[in-house]
Amino acid sequence: MRLQVRGRGARRWITFGAIAFGTVFLAVGLIMAGASVSFLKDADRAPGTVVALEWRNDDSGTSRRSREHDEPVAYPVVEYRPTGGTRTTFRSSVGSNPPSYERGERVGVLYHADSPEDARIDGFASLWLMPLIFGGIGLVCAGIGTAVAVVGRPRS
Template sequence: MPNERLITRVGGLFALIGLVLLCVTIALAASTASFLASAQRTDGTVVELTARTSTTRDSDGRHRRSTTWYPTVTFTVEGRQYSFESSTGSNPPAYAEGEAVPVAYDPADPRDARISSFWSAFLGPLITGGLGVVFTPLGLLLFVRGRRIARQRA
């Protein structure tokens, strides 16, 4: 396979992946914004930090362990207590046990709740959007470059 065809195909694949990531970003951001627009707000308390440890292998073959801390939050609505574990974790922990945090919850189903902070709400869209912003133009650049090389050789 000539070099220009490989460049064109890799570029097309990168551009496609980037566009998919941008679409995922829009869907995630819209879903989060919709939830936050209709959510009620209250204060909650971090009652526990759950550690999740993952092991990866670096380029030298050594195992690396990393721990991510996920807060469990309780809050009260109309005298009833609810609890949830945040889907966003960090290392070091972003919160301490006993710390008060803002909570957004669905008034029709208070079990559907999340920490109401920018990072907790929009970390997913920021990551997928950032990757999409990198992959799309890089892919388009490679695609166009491959096509130009092919035209020049023809």
């Protein structure tokens, strides 16, 4: 009898943890999506050109052994001219391997007139990838936690 009570209590905590974790991730995803929408609302557009690919290994503090097999990631470096301004260069915050863009490729650039160095490539990954990842993980975790809570609740 005692073992059953501990199991039920542990299941409740795990279920609560999954729902809480999922809710936090879903909220972060929604906040990031809101930031992208806000950026799009106020952004100016300009044509740009990928002038270089900056290859980097992500040093996320992992052990040396796990980094030995990591492949470098290419971050596009884009040059554009804001309306009435001088040429500006920025490195995209989204990289990939294989590269999403080639050197010399024309891309759309979104930027704020008051801070042209804070620019983004007008593409799905730079605007929506992180909100979708966080929101998706949050939705799945909260959904599983909620389903376990509903199925495991005592019947009357």
